[in-house]
Amino acid sequence: MVDSNEIRELLPEFPAGPLDEFRGKASFDWRKLKLFLEPKDVILYKKRFVEALKTDPIFNEEETQHDEIRRISAHKIRRMNEIPEFHADFSGNLLKLGVFPEVLNLADPSNLVTFMVNRNLYTSAVEGLGTEKHQHLVKAIEESKNFGCFCMTEIGHGSDTKRLKTKATYDAKRRGFVLETPDFEAAKCWSGLLGQLATHAVVYAQLYTPDGCCHGFHQFVVQIRDERTLLPMSGIVVGDMGVKIGLNGVDNGYLLFDKYFVGKEALLNRYADVTDDGEYVVLVEDPKRMFGAALATLSEGRLKIISLCTAFLIKAVTIAVRYAAVRKQFGPSNQEEISIIEYQTHQHRLLPYLSAAFVYKVFSAQILRKHASECSHPGYGYEIHAISSAAKPVASWFLMEALNECRQACAGHGYLKSAELGDLRNDADANCTYEGENHVLNQQTSNFLLKIWPKVLKGEHIDFPLESINFLSDIQTIMNFRVNFNSYEEFIHPRHIIDMYRWLTVHLLKASYDKYEASMEKTKDAFLSKNDNQVYFSRRLTIIYINHYILQTFQREMSSITDENVHEVMRKVFALYALFVLEKHIGFLYSGGLFVGGEPGTLLRDSILRLCHDLKDDAVTLVDTIAPDDYLINSFMGKSDGKVYEHLQKQLPVPNARPTWWRELLTPSQSKL
Amino acid sequence: MVDSNEIRELLPEFPAGPLDEFRGKASFDWRKLKLFLEPKDVILYKKRFVEALKTDPIFNEEETQHDEIRRISAHKIRRMNEIPEFHADFSGNLLKLGVFPEVLNLADPSNLVTFMVNRNLYTSAVEGLGTEKHQHLVKAIEESKNFGCFCMTEIGHGSDTKRLKTKATYDAKRRGFVLETPDFEAAKCWSGLLGQLATHAVVYAQLYTPDGCCHGFHQFVVQIRDERTLLPMSGIVVGDMGVKIGLNGVDNGYLLFDKYFVGKEALLNRYADVTDDGEYVVLVEDPKRMFGAALATLSEGRLKIISLCTAFLIKAVTIAVRYAAVRKQFGPSNQEEISIIEYQTHQHRLLPYLSAAFVYKVFSAQILRKHASECSHPGYGYEIHAISSAAKPVASWFLMEALNECRQACAGHGYLKSAELGDLRNDADANCTYEGENHVLNQQTSNFLLKIWPKVLKGEHIDFPLESINFLSDIQTIMNFRVNFNSYEEFIHPRHIIDMYRWLTVHLLKASYDKYEASMEKTKDAFLSKNDNQVYFSRRLTIIYINHYILQTFQREMSSITDENVHEVMRKVFALYALFVLEKHIGFLYSGGLFVGGEPGTLLRDSILRLCHDLKDDAVTLVDTIAPDDYLINSFMGKSDGKVYEHLQKQLPVPNARPTWWRELLTPSQSKL
Structure with a gap:
């Protein structure tokens, strides 16, 4: 353990400002949560890395034109070989493996992509x-030759x-x-x-x-x-x-x-x-084993993309939540204006994404760690391929959804380029396409699951090393699960949430398989039959399957939290993300028969709203816990001091200047400029 | 009527290319559908306008840097006063009022915004x-002084x-x-x-x-x-x-x-x-009447935004659908590759948005027409305020959803700036915020509806000039409506679709009002109670209310189509958009009790997939019918000749060129660039 003076030195107070009021409302100690998410050496490494970038002129050039962006980018690629943090010893702590792309990705996403192409894609192919x-x-790559x-x-x-x-x-x-x-x-x-x-x-x-x-x-x-x-x-x-x-x-x-x-x-x-x-x-000798290894290698790129998406998600919610606390608009009759985060709509717009940021942060670190430790296990290649082919699409889609919502939630001022949400969206967009187009990848996962179903029906024991689908061995319990609870407390219990996800996975898998079989009888062609089966079942199936796995991973990690308040807030975060995703699939909960009548639907919606309301006072402190350094936030709206309007005022172009071409406007219009 | 030679001159064949195969599959005569959507004089005016832009050097400058964009933009504002098409007589045909912003919006969205600020916002305020x-x-504005x-x-x-x-x-x-x-x-x-x-x-x-x-x-x-x-x-x-x-x-x-x-x-x-x-x-004398008139004036800007969103939507689906027909990938075992539009997933990704393009095109033209003819009617101001405050958010959100999907559906090549989908999204984004932030506007509409509900309960006759909510007068019929049909044909019947929307409007309005009343008893504050009521009820209510009105408008227009094939394809378009939106609210159909058991949910999903499948062969021709001129499409992927790869090859930067700064890379890294 780290003593409390040391902790305060490691994690100092945030600068005072309009966010103080919200920080005072938090129900938990953010430093404890921070240390649960990131051990001390990770925090220190991140600080050093940020400091190295912050103080290096090449990483602080102003880029405006296309050719200039490229020139600076080329210099950055070389410089990376000269900064010690780029050569940190990653073997000891796998979280660092995630910290490196996280920091670089926020400092300059293009820079990270070029680094990964040059140092990972090309080099691993040559090595492997x-x-x-x-x-x-x-060696020539490492020496920038x-x-x-x-x-x-x-x-x-x-x-x-x-x-x-x-x-x-x-x-x-x-x-x-x-x-x-x-x-x-x-x-x-x-x-x-x-x-x-x-x-x-x-x-x-x-x-x-x-x-x-x-x-x-x-x-x-x-x-x-x-x-x-x-x-x-x-x-x-x-x-x-x-x-x-x-x-x-x-x-x-x-x-x-x-x-x-x-x-x-x-x-x-x-x-x-x-x-x-x-x-x-x-x-x-064994081409099948080789194929499994090849699948595992392809998966690594996708697993890293999940980390990149998580870093973007954290940055976006940091900006939007801090702004929502600072921005005031309207209020009860004849009373003072209130922060827009006080509005139910605004809570519902942002807090599910804030929750997701924690869930993905834990999951992306865990899956990289497992990837490093278990990749020699038989069956590993196929399972990690299924996981990465579902998790990369889910993470990148969810991020795009979050970015659109965060951008809009920051309204007019959020439309400034300097708010950073536009560039973030434009850069993030590529994650849906590269390393496998999302829809095409989804099909890979559903193929994996469709192959398992007949084994489940035969009563075979399902045993994969990452335990993403082993719960199918106990198919009877899942199918017998009923929603026979009607209180908020029961509804948001992690056990019940996991059970609902398992039930839905089985429901969709069965429906998907039945539709596939029926189509096979007609078409006699597996390709056409899978195609016929895509939209509602296979796609939804992969989304629920992977979200179950993400939540299961988060829940297991969460159980190690000893501090009561931190544990409580993480339970809410878990439940809000889980129910927010589940609500998007409510039609299947009903048409499959798990939900009957008005009550469970109402309970689901009311639980989401109550969780939003209950997390509202913790939102700023949750964001503080995971927020990147102000240098990486790089947005006037999202800085830790919350002084949105002061930063905006400072950054506005100088007043009372004329454009250089102002005289052109006083002469008659010309046919050619 | 226009004779057939004249029609062919007015609407010539599209250039031959890879899209011919799909054009041959269409079930209807596109020229007939075109003339239903746009009368001859509108088509001619649009052609002249596009020609004027295409041949004017100021509208064809290459813009790269920020200051240069601004310089050209300033010249365009002045030039607009000199092009005759900017002074076309709009009084005779209100569709032209929609054509003008449509064309200018696609040629340069910034240009349209500046035009509207200068010539509409400022001028109307001064005049009004x-x-x-x-x-x-x-006068000084009109003369560019x-x-x-x-x-x-x-x-x-x-x-x-x-x-x-x-x-x-x-x-x-x-x-x-x-x-x-x-x-x-x-x-x-x-x-x-x-x-x-x-x-x-x-x-x-x-x-x-x-x-x-x-x-x-x-x-x-x-x-x-x-x-x-x-x-x-x-x-x-x-x-x-x-x-x-x-x-x-x-x-x-x-x-x-x-x-x-x-x-x-x-x-x-x-x-x-x-x-x-x-x-x-x-x-x-009558401040209340003045307030009504003020609301109607504010609405006009929002109604115009619906037209702008429609023009963007049409452009996006044109690009994505044409590319989906040209792009081939995978295929049944040992057979030739097939176009990606043949895949169920891809149909489901694009065809609901294509359908929406028709629905919004008809609606946006009709609502502007009604706005010009009926604005003196009592009650008009309040109703058009409610309509515009719901329709602008719905149109702008739906557009963002469509743009994200179209961008991704065009995969790697769609990530090029020259595909045009990125700029479209960046520009479109502002529609969610200006002329009233979408969520704030929604609340205006739900306030309007909440005020009507007590009158409905008292059995009062509901009579508003635009007939968006008059169906509430017949509340008993709506509440007694049941889904007692189980065939595809019955399910997609416009009458049944409208009935489902009416039932859902009433269900959400009642639930919303009850929640508001309950909250009022607790808080005694209308502001807080409305806030408490927002997310699920008020917001969903406004979405369903306005979609019902949009669909009702489309259905009424559709009934005037005499050509059987055109009518049939428009019925499918109507049903696909309607069911696609309805499916997003399926939870309320179930929890409210209109849907019971697995069957209606399955029928809803199967109907959507069948409509996608049935519209697939018409998709290219549907797009041809509403596609903007190639000059306005301005995307290598979306041109009418379908020669995607040829255009891509032509536009790629020249090969084998070095960057001007290549020597910098050969010298050792410097601390400052």
């Missing part, structure tokens, strides 16, 4: 799929990787591969760093041996630009994708090969190779 | 609230206009008013054109007579900048709000008065005045 001879490439990118997606194919059209044909005479882009639709695209910086690329291409046989897609590592001139190699056509909705610091690019020859060593040959004469050789 | 002596100011803005909102007060703090104190000696901004929170803000251009402003201020009496807020028209120098008058502090999430062509500004003296004629004195000696005089 290559052999001894490829390892010098990793090379920049790497990862080229899978093509203009015409993103999700359906089997239909990628880039060709790599082995030429035995020259002992190497000829890379060829047959048409524009086969051009590689969207790869980060490809647009301007990358010197090397990991490229997915269909491998053809000289006998004309296609062996499916393989990965090649190829040099695309000269390191000293940054000019493309001959045979390479490479360019930038252009301006995007957000993340403009990332130089996403496109790439075409014009019979580009690379030596044989370009093939990342850990699992398969081509002999000098052009014979294809498989080097791995 | 002023007297003879103020009319020369209107002045630019006008409208200053109501203050930094600390937006929605609660009664608490505005700007003061206008009459000084009898100098025969004028001293305008004073007591502190920064009282600074006027967010007014369009105030930031850089406005020479004049209509200002809301609390009027104080020399006896120290405050007579509430009044409007003053004051000069704030010199027309020849664009410098602020002495005593004025005026500046720009800074960069925003969207609409950056609008120079929103802030304004503080430092004991700024204006002559007595600054008071817009149609309804009240101050004598030379400083006595306050009311000039109007």
Whole structure:
């Protein structure tokens, strides 16, 4: 334990201001909750990291134009190798693994994406799929001698990787591969760093041996630009994708090969190779196990996205909740104005998202921790694939919903760019699409669940290492569950909430499976039958399945909280998020027969409103507990001192200035500017 | 009627391309549907208007930087007075009144906002609230000699206009008013054109007579900048709000008065005045009637926003539907890839929004027409206030939902700025906030409805001119309505759909009123009781009330369609939008007892999916019918020729170019850039 003086030094008071009144109303000690969420070394590491960014000129350049954004972004990529916090020892504490992307993501989301492409995507592919001879490439990245990118997606194919059209044909005479882009639709695209910086690329291409046989897609590592001139190699056509909705610091690019020859060593040959004469050789004994491992690797990117979404969510609710406490408007007849957080509508707009921020914070840290410790377990690859393919969509969709609500809840002043909610939304939006389009990913999870159902019916024991779906072993208890309680206290009890989620998972899984079976009888085609089954069942199923798992994880962690007040407020947070999500699926609770008559619906709605009301006085302090440093908030509305109007006044463009072009307006209109 | 050669000349074929296949599948003649939606003169006017914009260099400048956006925007404001289409005679055809903002809104949303501020908001205030002596100011606007803005909102007060703090104190000696901004929170803000251009402003201020009496807020028209120098008058502090999430062509500004003296004629004195000696005089006999008229005036801005939202919605679904037809991904085992619009998920993602585009298009035109013809009817002011206060929120929220879905449905390529969906969302976002924050407006509508309910209970006849709520006169029939049908055909019948909406309106109104009454008994305060009642009841009530009215309007118009195929497809469009919205409120259909057991829920969901499936082959042609000109679509993904990849290839930045700053990357990292 940490003693109380030390704690106060570690977590000092927030600056005084209009938020003090709300801080005084909190029912719990925020420092205790903070230390439950983040151990001391994480807090210290985060402080050091923020300080390093705050004091580094390269991370504090003002960016305005597209080209300038890119220039600074390029400098940041190199600088990252020079800041000690980028090399912190992550092995001891896995929470740090989450802290690093959290901080960088808030400081500059583009910067984090480029870092992840260069240092994770490219490097892991070379390390994981290559052999001894490829390892010098990793070192060159770490020394900023090379920049790497990862080229899978093509203009015409993103999700359906089997239909990628880039060709790599082995030429035995020259002992190497000829890379060829047959048409524009086969051009590689969207790869980060490809647009301007990358010197090397990991490229997915269909491998053809000289006998004309296609062996499916393989990965090649190829040099695309000269390191000293940054000019493309001959045979390479490479360019930038252009301006995007957000993340403009990332130089996403496109790439075409014009019979580009690379030596044989370009093939990342850990699992398969081509002999000098052009014979294809498989080097791995158990392809199924390899597939499981591949799934687990793909999952890692998605798990990290959950952390990124959580960091954005925390930032957004921090801004919106602090503003809601400071902003006053209307009031009871002839009385003083009241803070807008006092309004039921406003509580309902924000507090479910605030609750979600805690739930996702705990879940995203836990799942990364489990990923590091349990990934060797059999069955792990399939389960983590199902979890990440549901959790990344749920987290990114929920974030978009939260960002829209927070932006609107901050009304007029929230529409200023400097409120930060617009850029956040524009950047966050990409999470719904990259590392697997959300709807396509959902289908992966529902396929996993549909395969389990027949086993459940046969009474088989369901045993996966992450325990996301093992409760199906006890199917009878779940199906016999009834809502026979009618008080608020019973309704919000974690046990009952978990039971409702389990019941709904089973209901949707059964309905989904039955619909799939019926469709199979008609169409005799699994693809068409799954398609027929998507909207209401499979999609809702994956959402409920993963939310159950998220809540189960949170509940287990919560049970270790010893402080009564902290525990109580976390129970409310748990219940509010859980019931808020459940209410969106109320139609299935009714049509499936768990809810009957007016009472349970009313109880559900009243419970949500009561939780909102009961959490209202804790809202500012909850936000204080998880809020990023003011430097990372970077919004005049969301700072910890709550002085919204003072910050706004200071940042407004100077008054009484004319635009430079004011004279143009006094001359008659011209046909051309 | 128009003969068929003439029709083909008026509405030529679309350019050939990958969309032809889908166009061939349509079940109806798009030209017939087009002429139902837009008469010939509207189509011709729109063509001329688009042509004028397309060929005018000022409307085709490339904008990149903030200051440049502003410069071009300022030129556009002046140019608008020189283009004949801006002066089209709108009196003959009210649809034109909708066409003008529709076209301009798509060409440049900022441009439309500045036009509306300058030519509508400022001018109508001067015309409507002023007297003879103020009319020369209107002429000066039309001749681009002045630019006008409208200053109501203050930094600390937006929605609660009664608490505005700007003061206008009459000084009898100098025969004028001293305008004073007591502190920064009282600074006027967010007014369009105030930031850089406005020479004049209509200002809301609390009027104080020399006896120290405050007579509430009044409007003053004051000069704030010199027309020849664009410098602020002495005593004025005026500046720009800074960069925003969207609409950056609008120079929103802030304004503080430092004991700024204006002559007595600054008071817009149609309804009240101050004598030379400083006595306050009311000039109007029936203040209640005046209040009704004021409500109707405020409504007009909101009704126009519905048209703007509709134009954005049409643009978004045009882009997303055309791309969904062109984009192919996956397919049944061993068969060719299929268009993503063939997937149930994708149909469900887009077709409800496509349907909504038709429903809103018809509604927004009709409500503007009614507004022009019936506004003298007693009770009109209150009803149109209730309608506009519910319809503007519903339209703007639905649009944001649609834009998020369309953006994501266009996946990776949809994240390019040139896809246009990002800017659309950033601009559209403001609709949720200006002309009344959506949640605050909703409360206005629910107040209107809550006042009617006791009359319904007393058996009074409910008679409002727009017939939005008159069905309450027949309360018994509605309350006795039961879902005793179980086929798809019956379920999607317009009569039954309208009945379900009426039942739900009554259910929510009754529940809302009961909760309000119960709360009143406890709190004895109407303000607090209404607040207590907001989230589930009042808000849902206003959504269902207004959707019923929108659907009723659409259904009545639809009945005039004589062509069987066109009528059939519009029936599907009607049902899909209606059921899609209804499904979001399914919890209340169950908890209120209209739905019992699994069957109606299943029928509702299956009907939605079947409608999606049945509309899928018509989707491209439906979009063709309402799509804006390719110039206005301005997106590589949404053009009428469907050549997505060709347009993408053409617009990509040139390959093999280095950034200008490439050398910086080869030298060691510097501490300062």
